[in-house]
Amino acid sequence: MEYEISYLPIRPDSLKTNTTVGCDIYLLTRTMAEVRFVLYCKRDAVFDEAKKEMLVVQKIKSLFIKKEEQPAFFDYLENNFQHIVSDTNIPSDERTKIVHRAATNLVKDLFADPSTGNIERIKAFAHNMVDYVIEDSKAAESLLKIAVHEYDSYTHAVNVVAIGTLFGQKLGLGPKGLKGLCAGILLHDVGKTKISTDILNKKGKLTEGEFGIVKKHPELGVEILEETGIEFKEELIITLQHHENDDGSGYPYGLKKDEIHPCGKIARILDVYDALTANRSYRDAVRPFDALKEMKYGMLNCFDIDLFKKFICFFGPYDLREKKGKSDRLQN
Numbered sequence: 559m560e561y562e563i564s565y566l567p568i569r570p571d572s573l574k575t576n577t578t579v580g581c582d583i584y585l586l587t588r589t590m591a592e593v594r595f596v597l598y599c600k601r602d603a604v605f606d607e608a609k610k611e612m613l614v615v616q617k618i619k620s621l622f623i624k625k626e627e628q629p630a631f632f633d634y635l636e637n638n639f640q641h642i643v644s645d646t647n648i649p650s651d652e653r654t655k656i657v658h659r660a661a662t663n664l665v666k667d668l669f670a671d672p673s674t675g676n677i678e679r680i681k682a683f684a685h686n687m688v689d690y691v692i693e694d695s696k697a698a699e700s701l702l703k704i705a706v707h708e709y710d711s712y713t714h715a716v717n718v719v720a721i722g723t724l725f726g727q728k729l730g731l732g733p734k735g736l737k738g739l740c741a742g743i744l745l746h747d748v749g750k751t752k753i754s755t756d757i758l759n760k761k762g763k764l765t766e767g768e769f770g771i772v773k774k775h776p777e778l779g780v781e782i783l784e785e786t787g788i789e790f791k792e793e794l795i796i797t798l799q800h801h802e803n804d805d806g807s808g809y810p811y812g813l814k815k816d817e818i819h820p821c822g823k824i825a826r827i828l829d830v831y832d833a834l835t836a837n838r839s840y841r842d843a844v845r846p847f848d849a850l851k852e853m854k855y856g857m858l859n860c861f862d863i864d865l866f867k868k869f870i871c872f873f874g875p876y877d878l879r880e881k882k883g884k885s886d887r888l889q890n
C-alpha cells in the first residue's frame with residue numbers, strides 16, 4: 559500500500575515535551591472503511607504535556623512522519639540526544655537504536671558535505687556518545703550488541719564507532735581520549751570525499767595509478783580537518799595513520815611498530831575490521847567472528863600483536879555468545 563512507502567513510524571517517547579520537532583507528525587487511524595494518517599502535531603507546534611498525555615491515555619505506541627521529512631527528524635534526535643539517552647523511561651535497546659539512527663544520518667551528511675558545520679556535528683556527537691557509554695554500562699552493552707549483530711549497511715559506520723569507543727574504554731582511555739578516538743573514527747576517511755567516486759566504487763582491481771590516488775586520502779583528510787579546526791589530536795592521528803601497518807608495509811609513510819601512535823594502531827585494527835564486515839561492491843560482508851579469524855590468520859602483520867589480542871578478548875564474549883568454543887580458539 560502506498561502509505562507504507564511514504565510514512566515512517568517513530569516512537570512517541572523519542573519526543574521531548576516542550577520542544578518543536580521540525581516535521582509534521584501523524585497518527586494512524588483505522589476505521590472499517592479506511593486507514594489514514596491524520597496530522598497530530600504540526601512541524602512548528604510545541605509538543606507539550608497535553609499532547610503527550612493524550613498518547614498515554616490512548617495507549618498509542620507509534621506515530622508517523624513523512625519519509626521525505628526524515629532528515630528533519632534526525633536533526634531533532636541529534637539536537638535532543640542528551641535527553642533521549644538519559645531518559646530511563648525509554649528502554650536501553652530503544653535508546654541505542656535512536657542513537658544509531660541519528661549518528662547514521664550524521665555520517666551520511668558528513669560524506670555528502672565535509673563542511674565545518676558537519677564536522678562540528680560529528681564532534682558534538684562524539685562528546686555525547688562518550689558521555690553516554692561512560693555513564694550507562696547497560697546502554698554501552700546494548701550498543702555493542704547491535705554493533706555485532708546488525709548488518710545494515712547504513713548503520714555499519716556507526717557500529718564500528720561503537721566498537722572502537724567501547725574498546726578504547728576497555729583499554730583504559732579517559733573521557734578526553736575516548737572523545738578524540740570516537741571523533742577520529744567517525745572522521746578518519748573524510749579525505750575520500752576529495753577522491754572520485756569512480757575510483758572509490760570501482761569494481762575489480764584498481765590500477766597502480768588509481769591506488770596511488772586512494773593512498774592520498776589520509777593526508778587529504780588531515781587537510782580537511784586542519785581547515786576546520788582540530789579539537790582532539792587523536793582525530794588527526796587516526797586520520798593520518800589508519801592505514802599504517804605494524805610491519806611498515808602500510809601507507810602513507812610506511813611507519814612501523816612504535817612509530818605508529820597507539821590511536822593509529824587501534825584505528826588500523828578497526829579499519830580492517832570495518833572493511834571486512836561491511837558490504838562492499840566487490841565482496842559480501844563477513845560475520846564478525848570470521849573477520850577476526852581472517853585478521854588473525856591472514857593479516858597479522860598489519861597489527862600490533864598485543865593490541866590485537868586485546869581486541870579479540872574484548873570482542874569474544876559479545877560475538878560468540880551463541881557459538882561458545884570458537885572464541886577460545888581465537889584467543890589462543
Ligand SMILES: [Fe+2]
Nearest residue numbers: 746747775800
Ligand atoms: Fe581509509
